[in-house]
Amino acid sequence: MINPKDKNLPEIDTQDSQASEHVKLSRRLFLGGGAALVGAGAAGLGGSLLTANVQAAGNSNAAHINVGPGELDEYYGFWSGGHSGEVRILGLPSMRELMRIPVFNVDSATGWGLTNESKAVLGENAPLGGDCHHPHMSMTDGQYDGKYVFINDKANSRVARIRGDIMKTDKITTIPNTQAIHGLRVQKVPYTKYIFANAEFRIPHPNNGLAMDAIDKYYTLFSAVNAETMEVDWQVIVDGNLDNTDADYTGKYAFSTCYNAEGAVDLAGSMRDERDHLVIFNIERIEAAVKAGNFQTLGDSKVPVVNGRKGSDLTAYVPVPKNPHGINTAPGGKYAVANGKLSPTVTVFELAKFDALFDGSIKPRDTVVAEVELGLGPLHTAFDNRGNAYTTLFIDSQICKWDVEKAIRAYKGEKVNYILQKLDVHYQPGHNHTTMGETRDADGKYLISLCKFSKDRFLQCGPLHAENDQLIDISGDEMKLLHDGPTYAEPHDCMIVHRSKVKTAKLYKRDDPTFAGTVAMAKADGVTLETDNKVIRDGNKVRVYMTSVAPSYGMDQFSVKQGDEVTVIVTNLDQIEDVTHGFCMVNHGAQMEISPQQTASITFKADRPGVHWYYCNWFCHALHMEMRGRMLVEPA
Structure with missing residues (x-):
């Protein structure tokens, strides 16, 4: 295997047409795992593939992350614990682990899963463990309010709520009619009334073993969980497999990336077509349909289920390049970005156009204002407060910094460099997050890259390797790598909250x-x-x-x-x-x-x-x- 850190790799001085004029480029060589994925998805990549990169910055800025004795970190980082079933709290920029919050797991230190109080929260599913993916804090007017943190369990189709004052799990809800709750986000405006939860896997309904080969009748559901009661208020039937989700800054729309528009149950079949879609959910219309009684129920569940498949007036399906993954809304609320995964492109939506789409005055693709190439395997995009976006390139093992408005101009035909920098990370990043970047308060100080592999970065501890979280300074014109940190058992995602937003109790109240x-x-x-x-x-x-x-x-x-x-x-x-x-x-x-x-x-x-x-x-x-x-x- 080629070592991507090899200092003898040949450098090139020619510049990619879409790269910054001020960066020096080097030849990009694939990691073995990335090459395999390229082969699997080659049919959908199309176009010219960006192969240039900027050399990773040195650690000369490490002093910026020093938090001295007696000093406090500026940010709380909430990390999902992946298949450990827990949530971890880190301090930023020190990257010190401060606390672990057991959620779906058994924790002998606190007695979680052993005490009567925790068993009451876990319910019948106490011994199942979990697979935590996406932690998100409740909001008021698009700003974190510190009240709750929510987390999903993909392994057992659940959503949990953590109280922000004591940092303990107080509610867990099993989502009916579903398998594998994956994408999860909160309603941002006017407050977090709902937690939006995607069920990824399509199943027959009823799933009683009598129609297991009727693949054309498989479907999955989008769920709205009430943030206060933790009950499921309603669900929407959709076409395809739901992946990630997000919401706008008006409170009117939520939207989810959706792959496998082909309706296949095998790998090759789910990558056959060149396009899948973004599903947009009209929350006001869905609530009105439920209130009017225009719904059904499934199985033993009493949850209202509405039809949001193609052709419904409750949803809209926007074609995007194949197998899209992350969907991320910019802090200003003007744009959202869907990330291509099996395409080297990201798709930029102008959210203000969604009203016209549902009124029928424009077509679905008219909501797209840019679809631009960034590199191989774009998965997730984060934002600063200066109009820049930061996209993880899984196959290229890079973070790509790009200017959203310039990308829109380039999509319209203007010759403009929208890619500002590419920074090598180690290796194959999934999620990334900026400080306060999912709220109106994005401050553009730091970015976290959650890398799926560490390979040679740390001392080996047997066949199972740690993964790698990397802290990056984004406060200046160039990204600068500040810190590597090994991490265990797939910290799939994180969120970064300024410490002023979190108000914890020092003691329990006796009436807790x-x-x-x-x-x-x-x-x-x-x-x-x-x-x-x-x-x-x-x-x-x-x-x-x-x-x-x-x-x-x-x-x-x-x-x-x-x-x-x-x-x-x-x-x-x-x-x-x-x-x-x-x-x-x-x-x-x-x-x-x-x-x-x-x-x-x-x-x-x-x-x-x-x-x-x-x-x-x-x-x-x-x-x-x-x-x-x-x-x-x-x-x-």
Whole structure:
């Protein structure tokens, strides 16, 4: 395999007709994996392929990302954990990992998936794990409001909500009638009423095994999840496989890239045609149809389902080059960009033309104001606050910086260089994001490239390699690479939020809804959680209530009988931030976090007689090791 870092690669001084006059170009050689993809999609690439690139900038600007002792990062980065099923919080520009939020996974540190409170959120799907792809924060008037972060689970067709004040998952919804929730975005204006969720895979309805070969009757659905209730308000049937989605800055439209217009169930069939489409959803019309009762229901679900297939007045289908992937709206709300994947082009839409499209006064392709070549494998586009776009080129392993208005002028025939710079990244980038770039507040400081491969960038740890996140300075005329960072288990996507938008609690409030069910149970038992340390026996069900104040529990021993189902409820009475306690019952698979002023509970079976110690497993005090107690299990 050719090493793309080889310093002996021949350089060329000739300039591509669409490259900047001020950059030096080098010959671009494909990575092995990229070449295979080119071969698979060659029929759809067409035209002249851009092969020039700009050499990656050195790390001379690394000092810009230094965040010294006692200093705070300027931004929160919310990273999807991919198939780990979690969300991670990083600080930018330091790229330090600050916290992990378990969502669809089991996390023994916090007890997520083990405690009764977390099991109530996870519901029946607790043991399934997850595949997180797209984290997005709720908005008000196109600006982040810090209230919620939403994340999808492609593996098990779910959407989860994380509270922004405590950074804990509080709701998970399984989307009915679907398989593989992939693209996810929030409604931006006037506020986040809906989370828009794409189901990628087409299935027969009903999917009962009786029509599995009726491929022409397969379809998938676009869903609108209510951000407050986390119920699905409505769904739309579409043609093709839905990929990514986004929304405009008027609150009137959402739109999704859609591949496999051919309706195939095999790889070759899904790449046969030269064009697929962008599906535009008219939210006002869909809501009116549902209100008027013009919908159906599918299977056991009561969710209203409307017909948005080709020919419907609820949707519009705009042809775009084959197998489009990302769809990204520019901060000003004037344009959105669909990324070609199997075409070297991106398609620029003028969103103000969508009204005329639905009025019938223009044709679908009239909404397109540019379709320009950038390079091989464009997947996602991010934006700064100066009219520039940054597109990941998966096969070229580059970020392409380009001027949107110049691209539109070039599409109209004017001879103008719209490509400003190409920066090598390592390797094969998927998503990229700029600071605040998905909101009206885009500030154009940093860009993150989430690279799918690291290859030779870090110490090897066996056959499974880390992936690579790269931080890039975009504040000046040229992109400059600042930082490489290894990352684990496919951080598919991220979002970057200024710290002023995030307001977290230092302590839990005693009436927090996350432990409302446990409070109700205590009330039924006649227990005051803040003061009582007692054991409630109900046949073979035993509930042990105890408080904790560093460095001791309110109860240093309790007795049960062999075979009892034991529920331990701990209330942390400490009022100092960062004095978190834990509870771990040795050899029983029971452990959990109890943060200051929080109540948490866990249930297990006392199936072995004898002495069993419990202890605090979150460091809390100089006498932390002494914070312990005994469960005495009497033989049956």
